[in-house]
Amino acid sequence: MDGAVIPRAVVTGGAGFVGSTLVGELVRRGTRVLVVDDLSRGSVANLHRTGGGSAELLRHDIRDRGPLKTAFAAFEPDVVFHLAAQIDVRFSMSEPFQDAGVNVLGSINVFGAATATGVRRVVNTSTGGAVYSVGVRVPTPETAPTAPESAYGTSKLAAESYAEWFRRAEGLDVLTLRYGNVYGPGQDPRGEAGVVGIFCARLLAGERPVIFGDGAQTRDFVHVRDAAAANLAAALAPAPRHRVNNIGSGRETSVRDLADRIAAVLGSDLAPEFVAGRPGEVRRSCLDVRRARADLGLAAPLPLDEGLADTLGWIRTLR
Ligand SMILES: NC(=O)c1ccc[n+]([C@@H]2O[C@H](COP(=O)([O-])OP(=O)(O)OC[C@H]3O[C@@H](n4cnc5c(N)ncnc54)[C@H](O)[C@@H]3O)[C@@H](O)[C@H]2O)c1
Known part of the structure; x- marks a missing residue:
């Protein structure tokens, strides 16, 4: 993959957390990038932070x-990375219509524009944390049954189905990546999404991290640079055998262990505080990533402690 260049790429959601990291990587590789983003959550500052400031917006x-x-036709991208989404699970439950408007109808628009422009490939983004059925095998392979608990998981899975429909009906070359819990520099530490950022920020402020429930719930934490690298690999893989691939670390980490690890990296002795668990929270989540590694030729993921040190370094710069 090294040295391979994508001449022109559109990145929807390119001003967001994962998208801006990908844009920075593309720009460094000499790709001309058009970011399509309504800036509802993303920002131009994200693009400057990651080195993607020269991308068109x-x-x-x-x-x-x-x-x-019209924009796709004028820009003539080789590859489209589709990351724009409504990502707030709780919002999706109270406003499923709004959630589906962006995640389903918006995705259909992106796949349709890509088809009309004749792009070489679309890399679609989904979630490995919210589409699989409760009680499936852990680590969970892509072949496990799906039955999303949230409206968000439902809309992301529907977009995957539409991607597959565009492939069959229109010949669109599209792959979907299902991410685990992405963390790293750029994730809003005040946001709802990222437990890593929230714990890092609290410990840096000398406050105890707050754990909902007993802390034994597990997640698959994947560094944002690994997610960006997976996107590049998915765009460049000559003949991937599978259309859906899990992107994670393949390691199951409990939330309690996460808090302890961050404290250890910081040399802090602050113990977490436990409060009542949140109803409906997934108990175990970890992705089987063997198929993705083989299919896309992915490198080994960044070890969690290194990724945590990197995240802490970034949050320090905000203070
Ligand atoms: N962060 C994670 O842990 C995680 C896990 C699984 C899947 N994902 C998926 O990864 C992708 C990127 O997520 P992220 O964490 O970077 O979130 P993010 O909110 O930082 O990025 C999403 C971007 O999409 C933009 N956007 C939202 N609605 C839009 C619209 N209607 N039109 C144009 N742009 C719009 C936002 O402004 C934002 O910049 C999403 O598709 C998300 O579902 C993320």
Whole structure:
């Protein structure tokens, strides 16, 4: 993969956490990038932070189809990385219509514009933490049954189905990556999404991390640079055998262990505080990543302690 160049790429959601990291990587490799983002959560500052500041930015809502099609046709991308999404699980439960508007209809618009422009490949983004059935084998392979608990998981899975429909009906070359819990520099430590950032910020402020429940719930934490690298690999793989691949570390880490590890990296002796668990929270989540590694030729993931040190270093710069 090293040295291979994608001449022109569109990155939807490219001003967000994962998207901006990918844009920075593409720019470093000499790719001309058009970011399509409505900046509802992302920012231009993210692009500057990751080295993606020279990318073109179209501030646009992917639900609005006409201008999206026009922009794709004018830019003529080789590859489209589709990361724009409504990512707030709780919002999806109270506003499933709004969630589906972005994640399903918006995705259809992106796949349609990509088809009309004749791109070489689309890399679609989904979630390994919210689509699989409760009680499936852990680590969970891509072949495990799906039955999302949340509206968010449902909309992401629906977008995967539409990707597959565009492939069959329109010949669109599209792959989907299902991420574990992505963490690392750039993730909003005040946000709802990232437990790593929240724990890091609290410990750095001399406060105890707050754990909902007993802390034995597990997650698969994957560094944002590994997620970006997986996108590049998915774009460049000459003939991937599978259309859906898990992107994670393949390691199951409990939330309690996570808090202890961050404290250890910091040399802090602050113990976590336990509060009542949140209903509906997934108990165990860890992805079987063997198929993705073989199919896409991925390198070994960054060890968690190194990724945590990296994240702490970044959060320190914010203070
Ligand atoms: N962060 C994780 O742990 C994680 C896990 C699984 C899957 N994902 C997926 O990865 C992708 C990126 O997530 P992220 O964590 O970087 O989130 P993020 O919120 O930082 O990035 C999403 C970006 O999409 C943009 N956006 C939202 N609605 C839009 C719209 N209607 N039109 C145009 N742009 C819009 C936002 O402004 C933002 O910049 C998403 O598809 C998400 O579902 C993330």
